[in-house]
Amino acid sequence: MTGFTLEVRDVTKRYGDGPTAVSAVRGVSLAVQPGEVVLIMGPSGSGKTTLLSMMGALLSPTSGTISLDGTVISALGEGRLPEIRLRKFGFIFQDFNLLSALSVLENVAIVAELAGHKRGEAREKATQILTELGLQERLRFLPEKLSGGEKQRVAIARALVNDPALLLADEPTANLDSAIGHEIMRILRRVAKEKGRAVVIVSHDQRIRDIADRVLWLEDGEFAEAIELATDPVCGMSVERAKATTAERDGATLFFCSRGCRAEFLGQLPTDGIDPASA
Amino acid sequence: MNGPVWLLARRNLLRSRVRFVASIGGVALALSLVLALNAIVDGVSAQLTSYIDQSGADVWVAQTGVRNLHMAASSLPDSVVEAVRRAPGVAQASPILYATETISANGQRKIAYVIGLPSDTTMGLPATVRSGKAIPGRGEAVVAEDFARQAGVGVGGEVTIFGRDLRIAGISVGEGNLLNTVAFVSFDDFASVRDVAHVVSFVLVRTTPGASANAVTKAIEQSVPGVTALGRSAFAQEERQLVMAMAGDVITMMNAIGFVVGLAVVALAVYVATLAGRREYGLLKALGARGRVLYGVVLVQAGLSVAVGFLAALSFTAALGLLIPAAGLPLALSIEPASLVTVAVVATVIAGLASVLPVRQVASIDPAIVFKRGVAP
């Protein structure tokens, strides 16, 4: 599993055509090495999900190439892609996306079965990974009975069960509270470092920057180099210093995502959100 | 690759209430309609000839050109009975008189095949007698149970036939049908009331063992002038065709509409159930499932829905077949293997198509797109 490289070269994705076409990703290039944790950040609608889907062979680029170990996977037909999705990539979705009718164990084992393992073998592998992720008490549960953090750990187990080279996670903590979110991020980092996998995480959560080896900033479908980021002290979002609204306090400059956050910080709005005049 | 397909299909059907109710429930309901209508039509059609089928006669002999019972006027000189008896292959021959008449009791009126029976006959008499006797004497009548029940009369009660009040001497079962009932009177009463002496309507024939009905009909027609002879099943077939041509249009139309509506509901139920799972089929594809796994899952689901729905519908129809006669309705449902096979095959094909359509699109586009569109609000 060592020595692979995922290489994205000059990739563009346009949705639709004619005057209503949307260019979600424009001429993006990057390479991901084994054992590396790459964090892709950027505002909502900047093309993060689109880029990650193309990297995971879930979406074909309009132009450019994506190659894995020298094989141009973006040129492969639908006949070859299932194998790659099954064995090379583990995809973790923002909203978990577990199969609702299958138990925790079955959700993980079925992916191993699809890759050709016998049922018993698949269940054994699934049980082992789920146990490592602390879910041994939940094997027979249906997804609807799980908490958000548990669901995301099941999704991670599913992504890992066929021992993929790359893990791709789209806002894996967006629907989780911050403590659980941090736990998920620690797991993802461990996964990368222990087995030499590459992990690509999409997020706009500033708090997880520290687990990444490399942070990329996507904006309007393009990587913006050397952008200086700051954290909005009110909502916690990442903001670009050059474009943010600012305020001075105690000699330091603070950066906000919007006027609203700035106003709230400066105490210009009632913090409970109720305007006494209209009550 | 069969493992995941079966697992998913089974779990999807059983664990998702929407899919279970929509597909299996909808299919069961629709197929119940189709099977019950089929059974009614087949039952009505079979019942039309129940008197002929149960007459005990292997060959029916009538006036030349008469090939059935319903609305037929057949008149033969009684010497024909002796002539038929002498024909080769004939073991027994015995006459009946026959007319279609309105009979009434307690103000309840119904069209009946009225049969005049000789006192010593062994053919053409009621096949099953619920109470009293099978062959009426003079001044007596045997009526069918469903008519007796509707009119609220029993053995010892009165029935008016040919304008004469007759005492009910027996109650028979199984000869009536949706259109008319059957009543039996004595041969002599029939002849004197209708003022027909030395005349018979039909001669019923029992063939000697080993003789074919076909050969005997030929022999009779050759040796006895002025008659048409038909084997029992041919005679019944002619009867069924004539009555269905006269009264069956509505029934056949109803059946055809029921068939189309029922199968449209089967298609819709399976389509909706599959559509409800579209997002998950997109997810499966994103995880690396091949197109044939997706098609396999929906096809197995459709097949299971039809199989379970079909069994439920069959049980429903069988129960209906027991309940309807028990409620006193003169309607016997008949579950014919041929129509079961037709319904099962057509329903399976339709359900298969209806399940493949929603998945075809999923199989042909990038999985990321299925997700985006499929996201619940």
Ligand SMILES: Nc1ncnc2c1ncn2[C@@H]1O[C@H](COP(=O)(O)OP(=O)(O)O)[C@@H](O)[C@H]1O
């Ligand atoms: N399936 C699609 N069809 C059309 N436009 C899309 C589709 N998916 C995404 N887009 C558009 O592409 C842009 C980038 O979307 P996305 O990749 O989801 O961004 P992000 O994940 O950073 O929020 C947005 O303008 C979005 O509206």
Ligand SMILES: [Mg+2]
């Ligand atoms: Mg996104």
